Amino acid sequence: MSEPLSAAMRQQMLQRMIEIREIEGRIQELFLENVIRGTTHLCDGQEAVSVGMAAVVDAAHGDTVTCTYRGHGHALALGLTMRSMVAEMMGKVSGCCKGKGGSMHLTDMPNGLIGTFAVVGAGLPVTNGAALTAQTKGTGALALGIFGDGTPNIGAWHEAVNLAAVWKLPSIFLCENNLYGEYSPYADTAPVENVADRACAYGIPGVIVDGQDAEAVYAAVKTAADRARAGDGPTLIEAKTYRYRGHSRTDPAAYRPEGELDAWLQRDPINILAARMIADGQITQAAVDGLKAQAATDAQAAIDWALAQPHPPLDAVHEDIWV
Amino acid sequence: MATITYREAVVRALAEEMDRDSDVIFFGEDVGKAGGVFKVTPGLYERFGPARVRDTPISENAIVGAGVGAAVTGLRPVIELMFADFAAVTLDQIVNQAAKMRYMSGGQIKVPLTIRAAQGGGAGFASQHSQCCETWFMHAPGLKVVVPSNPADVLGLLKSAIRDDNPVVFLEHKVQYTEKGEVPDHTEHVVPLGVANIVRRGDAVTIVATQRMIGVAQQAADELSGEGITCEIIDPRTLVPLDMATIIRSVQKTGHLVTVEEAVHAGGWGSEVATRVTDEAIWSLEGPVVRVTLGAGIIPFSEPLEHHLIPHKARVIAAVKRTLAV
Ligand SMILES: Cc1ncc(C[n+]2csc(CCOP(=O)(O)OP(=O)(O)O)c2C)c(N)n1
Ligand SMILES: [Mg+2]
Numbered sequence: 001m002s003e004p005l006s007a008a009m010r011q012q013m014l015q016r017m018i019e020i021r022e023i024e025g026r027i028q029e030l031f032l033e034n035v036i037r038g039t040t041h042l043c044d045g046q047e048a049v050s051v052g053m054a055a056v057v058d059a060a061h062g063d064t065v066t067c068t069y070r071g072h073g074h075a076l077a078l079g080l081t082m083r084s085m086v087a088e089m090m091g092k093v094s095g096c097c098k099g100k101g102g103s104m105h106l107t108d109m110p111n112g113l114i115g116t117f118a119v120v121g122a123g124l125p126v127t128n129g130a131a132l133t134a135q136t137k138g139t140g141a142l143a144l145g146i147f148g149d150g151t152p153n154i155g156a157w158h159e160a161v162n163l164a165a166v167w168k169l170p171s172i173f174l175c176e177n178n179l180y181g182e183y184s185p186y187a188d189t190a191p192v193e194n195v196a197d198r199a200c201a202y203g204i205p206g207v208i209v210d211g212q213d214a215e216a217v218y219a220a221v222k223t224a225a226d227r228a229r230a231g232d233g234p235t236l237i238e239a240k241t242y243r244y245r246g247h248s249r250t251d252p253a254a255y256r257p258e259g260e261l262d263a264w265l266q267r268d269p270i271n272i273l274a275a276r277m278i279a280d281g282q283i284t285q286a287a288v289d290g291l292k293a294q295a296a297t298d299a300q301a302a303i304d305w306a307l308a309q310p311h312p313p314l315d316a317v318h319e320d321i322w323v
Numbered sequence: 324m325a326t327i328t329y330r331e332a333v334v335r336a337l338a339e340e341m342d343r344d345s346d347v348i349f350f351g352e353d354v355g356k357a358g359g360v361f362k363v364t365p366g367l368y369e370r371f372g373p374a375r376v377r378d379t380p381i382s383e384n385a386i387v388g389a390g391v392g393a394a395v396t397g398l399r400p401v402i403e404l405m406f407a408d409f410a411a412v413t414l415d416q417i418v419n420q421a422a423k424m425r426y427m428s429g430g431q432i433k434v435p436l437t438i439r440a441a442q443g444g445g446a447g448f449a450s451q452h453s454q455c456c457e458t459w460f461m462h463a464p465g466l467k468v469v470v471p472s473n474p475a476d477v478l479g480l481l482k483s484a485i486r487d488d489n490p491v492v493f494l495e496h497k498v499q500y501t502e503k504g505e506v507p508d509h510t511e512h513v514v515p516l517g518v519a520n521i522v523r524r525g526d527a528v529t530i531v532a533t534q535r536m537i538g539v540a541q542q543a544a545d546e547l548s549g550e551g552i553t554c555e556i557i558d559p560r561t562l563v564p565l566d567m568a569t570i571i572r573s574v575q576k577t578g579h580l581v582t583v584e585e586a587v588h589a590g591g592w593g594s595e596v597a598t599r600v601t602d603e604a605i606w607s608l609e610g611p612v613v614r615v616t617l618g619a620g621i622i623p624f625s626e627p628l629e630h631h632l633i634p635h636k637a638r639v640i641a642a643v644k645r646t647l648a649v
Contacts (some may be wrong), residue, residue, distance in 0.1 A: 008413070042543065062396070064396060066392075094417070095429070096431075097427060097428050097429035098429030098430070098432070100426055100427055100428075100429050100430070101427045101428065101429065105427040105428075107424075107428035107429070107432060108429065108431075108432050109428070109431045109432065114392070114395055114396075114432070115424065115427070115428065115432075117420075119415055119419055119420075122388070122415055122416065122419065122420055124388070125384050125385045125386075125387065125388015125389055125391070125392070125416060126388045126391050126392035126416075126420060127390075127392060128388060128389045128392055129388060129389040129390060129391055129392015129393035129394065129395065129396065129400075130392040130393070130395065131392070132389050132392065132393045132398070132400075133393045133396040133397050134346075134396075135374075135397050136348060136374055136375070136393075136398060137397070137398075143392070143396075155384060156384040156385070156388065156415070156416075159380070159382035159383075159384045159385035159388075160384070160385050160388065162380055163379065163380055163382055163385040163386075163387070164391065166380060167377070193493045206593070207583050254560060319430070320425055320426050320427050320428075320429060320430035321425065321464050321465050322425075322464075322465065322467070323425065323433050323487075323488035323489050
């Protein structure tokens with residue numbers, strides 16, 4: 001690992017991970033209570049990828065992100081407020097997308113989030129477009145696309161990585177390998193051991209990183225970002241991670257071998273960073289507990305606020321289709 | 324006024340808009356150094372350079388997606404899909420992404436993207452390179468759909484499409500690339516999207532047609548005028564938005580409606596025109612609405628079969644006589 005991050009950055013990452021964990025748990029409850037309808041794809045266990053990635057992205061300078069429907073953590077890490085996100089999931093007019101998008105379609109342009117794409121692979125060609133704008137205008141911005149381990153099997157993924165490599169776009173392709181695509185284990189659908197192994201087909205770096213270690217994710221994304229901003233083209237990063245819950249909705253994830261979840265819980269991203277900070281004298285266990293209590297309070301406040309918000313006026317159903 | 328071809332009108336519109344706005348970029352397969360497979364875009368690469376005119380890999384998903392992402396982040400890209408049939412391999416990017424992103428984001432995003440593609444039959448390109456695909460896109464709110472029929476409209480409508488803040492599917496008819504027409508000399512010939520053109524005035528019947536079918540309708544109208552039947556021909560020019568007001572005014576005058584479509588009957592744009600007319604002006608109709616289409620046809624390779632399938636003069640004349648019951 002490269003040099004450790006500042007105490008302030010670590011603190012921010014830790015706090016955000018705790019918030020994401022807390023709100024995802026509450027979202028699942030609200031879903032089961034039918035307060036949130038449709039579907040949800042939660043990211044508990046994968047928080048280190050969100051915060052490591054977000055610490056590199058500089059929306060004020062034009063950096064942008066696309067990710068998947070499993071995007072709550074990324075959206076929050078980039079700066080979307082819990083209130084705005086929860087209201088969106090409840091279909092309320094005060095949600096970030098005025099209730100039109102929902103759990104799977106979060107857009108937050110002020111924080112650089114173009115969208116959480118729900119068609120597998122679809123965000124990656126769009127990421128290239130944002131990178132193309134940066135390259136054409138010479139802004140020095142980068143575009144980062146996040147996807148799962150099942151996604152390299154769809155054509156859009158290949159087309160996007162190939163185009164980015166050919167045009168040397170400032171794109172970063174960040175894979176969250178959580179071992180499953182829906183209910184299929186990675187190895188059942190992919191012919192190579194690692195997603196990163198595919199990079200050689202495009203002549204770009206393929207990097208494997210510990211997805212449970214926020215600082216390691218940060219370092220890998222930062223290296224890719226420096227490369228992108230310098231005009232040297234894209235990088236494929238594979239973060240090895242794990243989703244604690246099922247794929248979506250009420251999936252009990254019975255397809256997972258016994259003991260697998262427990263083994264991953266031993267490498268929990270929040271605990272890893274907290275332990276490191278405690279060892280470095282940057283935080284106490286009591287303060288970590290305090291962050292958790294605060295996150296619970298904040299989540300409850302966001303939910304209460306969102307519940308009190310109105311639904312969109314019915315006239316809005318035909319608004320925002322054409323400019 | 325200068326006389327130019329339909330093909331030349333495309334490249335002129337692109338060049339004028341790229342001159343006018345440095346955010347306009349253009350890319351697609353073999354469109355740059357080679358000037359396009361239909362030789363529609365020669366000279367742009369030399370003039371505007373490799374950053375703004377780019378050749379792409381054969382990756383329709385990547386091409387449209389890059390257009391979407393570039394449009395969302397501040398450029399005004401024009402992309403070429405070569406044959407419109409190939410839109411099928413990137414329908415997700417067009418229909419699910421470009422069309423819906425503004426809506427799904429609650430209006431945070433706009434997608435000022437122009438997707439150019441060559442469609443249409445009559446040239447012996449067979450089933451997978453000859454379809455008219457406009458209705459695929461009419462079914463995706465968020466898109467605009469443009470179907471120019473002559474060089475002046477190509478020029479003026481493409482300029483409007485590029486300036487429009489919405490994703491626009493701009494479908495050129497490949498058989499018309501060599502057709503000539505007069506266009507104004509100045510660089511501000513802009514034809515608004517959503518305004519139909521009354522191509523020919525008449526009292527007996529309203530014929531709505533697009534692209535190459537305008538010429539077919541004209542031939543029919545010429546012949547029918549010899550029998551004292553005067554046809555009003557309307558070119559909607561854009562199918563989304565669709566200028567129903569002009570069509571309805573005409574039907575209120577003539578009492579009869581024929582649509583001529585180089586496309587499949589079921590769910591064609593003529594169905595939309597017909598139902599809107601019956602909804603808004605049924606008491607003006609004095610005969611059945613007759614649609615001339617491919618039926619449930621697939622464009623064949625064999626020349627006699629292809630010419631038989633695509634609407635031609637005799638079928639339009641028969642349709643007019645059927646609605647007039649003469
Ligand atoms: C084109 C497409 N095909 C299928 C689906 C259904 N689907 C949704 S998520 C998913 C699995 C994706 O797995 P992965 O890429 O590993 O992402 P993860 O959910 O694990 O984050 C599938 C098949 C879809 N949304 N889009
Ligand atoms: Mg997965």
